[in-house]
Amino acid sequence: MRVMLVVGALFAIIVIAVATSGVTQVVSNSTNPAVTAGFARMSCNAAIGPWDAGGGDKGRYDASRLNDEQRNIVARIISIGQERDLPPLAWQIAIQAGMTESGLRPLDYGDRDSLGIFQMRPSMGWGTEEQVIDPTYAINKFYDVLLKVPGWEEKRPGDSAQAVERSAFPDRYHNWEAMAAFLLGELGQISDPAGCGEGAGEFLLASNAAGIAIEFTKQQLGEPYLWGGNGPDAWDCSGILVKAFAEAGVKIPRVANDQYEQGGAHLPVREAQAGDLVFWATDTSNPRTVHHVAMYLGGDEYIHAPQTGDVVKISKMNWDYYELMPLAVRPGV
Numbered sequence: 001m002r003v004m005l006v007v008g009a010l011f012a013i014i015v016i017a018v019a020t021s022g023v024t025q026v027v028s029n030s031t032n033p034a035v036t037a038g039f040a041r042m043s044c045n046a047a048i049g050p051w052d053a054g055g056g057d058k059g060r061y062d063a064s065r066l067n068d069e070q071r072n073i074v075a076r077i078i079s080i081g082q083e084r085d086l087p088p089l090a091w092q093i094a095i096q097a098g099m100t101e102s103g104l105r106p107l108d109y110g111d112r113d114s115l116g117i118f119q120m121r122p123s124m125g126w127g128t129e130e131q132v133i134d135p136t137y138a139i140n141k142f143y144d145v146l147l148k149v150p151g152w153e154e155k156r157p158g159d160s161a162q163a164v165e166r167s168a169f170p171d172r173y174h175n176w177e178a179m180a181a182f183l184l185g186e187l188g189q190i191s192d193p194a195g196c197g198e199g200a201g202e203f204l205l206a207s208n209a210a211g212i213a214i215e216f217t218k219q220q221l222g223e224p225y226l227w228g229g230n231g232p233d234a235w236d237c238s239g240i241l242v243k244a245f246a247e248a249g250v251k252i253p254r255v256a257n258d259q260y261e262q263g264g265a266h267l268p269v270r271e272a273q274a275g276d277l278v279f280w281a282t283d284t285s286n287p288r289t290v291h292h293v294a295m296y297l298g299g300d301e302y303i304h305a306p307q308t309g310d311v312v313k314i315s316k317m318n319w320d321y322y323e324l325m326p327l328a329v330r331p332g333v
Contacts, residue, residue: 059182070104071187073117073135078188080139088190089153094142095180096173097161106135118142118165209332210275212248217241217295217303220312225305235305235312237293241277244295245331252331257281257290264331270319272328274298278317279325290325 066074074095081091098104101119110119113129116138120126131137145164146152152160157180158173167173184190217240226234231243238256245252252263260279269278274297281290294304300317318324 059178059180062176062179063182063186066104073098073104073106074183075187076135077139078184080136081143082188084140084143086143086147087153088184088188089157090143090146091188091190092177092180092184093146093152093157093160093164094139095183096157096176097142097165099176099179100161100167100173101165106133106138108133209245209248209250210273210330213241213244213250213331214275214295214297214303216244216247217312220305221303221314223305223312225307225310225312227308229305237305240305240312241293241295241331250331256293257288259293259331260290260325260327260329261287264329266327266329269324269326269328272296273330276328276330278302278328280321280323281325282323284323284325287325296328 077094077098078091081088081094095104098117101114102110102117104117106116107119108115110116113121113123115122115129116132117135118132118138118141120132120138120141122129122132126132127137127141132141142164146160149155149160149163152163155163156174156177158171158177161173162170165173220231220235220240223231224234225236227236228239229235230239235243238254238259241259242252242254253259256279259277263277267276272278276296278294278296279290280292281287283289292304292306294302294315296302296317297314300319301314302317303312303314305312306315
């Protein structure tokens with residue numbers, strides 16, 4: 001453990017972490033994903049919203065202030081997105097853009113020749129005046145342009161809205177993030193634009209991401225530990241988990257202490273379920289001192305890449321060990 005501590009600390013200093021947004025996801029506790037058969041791959045990105053952005057209360061409050069015309073526009077954005085088989089994230093982007101540009105109204109006026117829900121300019125090739133004022137045309141046109149934005153599925157919704165609108169005030173689209181996420185749940189029956197599972201309070205329920213990650217990690221049993229190892233034949237403690245959850249379509253940060261802070265939803269470590277991440281630190285009150293991470297398997301066992309000279313293996317949990325962090329993490333959204 002002491003060698004592991006030193007190695008982990010040095011690794012945290014040297015490796016540049018690939019950080020994600022502070023968005024959380026929780027795997028379902030209704031079944032044990034470690035023994036569930038027939039895992040299906042899913043698409044989930046921990047950098048995709050809905051973000052907090054003021055929380056559910058703000059989203060609910062902002063949505064309550066919309067009138068019937070505005071809510072009808074939201075419903076049309078959602079229905080057209082559904083007809084086009086676009087993911088809920090695209091609907092959220094369009095709602096945030098429309099609310100920012102026009103208050104979700106088909107305006108017949110705007111800055112210079114800007115018109116309609118998204119304040120599209122006929123002079124810039126968005127369509128005729130009659131077209132851009134028409135909600136159906138404008139929504140479809142917005143989606144057409146959004147789909148051409150490189151990597152829009154990986155961006156924060158407000159950033160994707162800005163990529164379409166090219167506003168002089170790019171950050172303002174984030175103001176309606178919580179409201180858009182709330183409306184997806186209220187009008188679209190979608191509480192998870194990231195595609196990682198339905199919402200439940202501050203957490204999101206994953207489907208079988210943990211099961212896929214467990215399956216991958218167990219396939220590496222016996223492979224040697226390598227400081228900075230990313231596979232395929234040697235691993236360090238955090239590198240194997242990045243790859244394991246990537247197999248399930250879930251992105252988590254590269255370094256152990258970032259995985260603790262930004263890798264998913266926190267829960268008391270003694271409530272950890274199969275697939276949750278558990279951590280050890282030199283100072284359990286300071287997450288930046290986390291030096292080791294492992295995947296809990298249930299039954300007081302965890303799988304990990306321990307230290308130089310050792311191999312990927314399954315070990316027994318010592319719940320009273322003084323370096324064990326008080327919280328576990330469920331990777332996901």
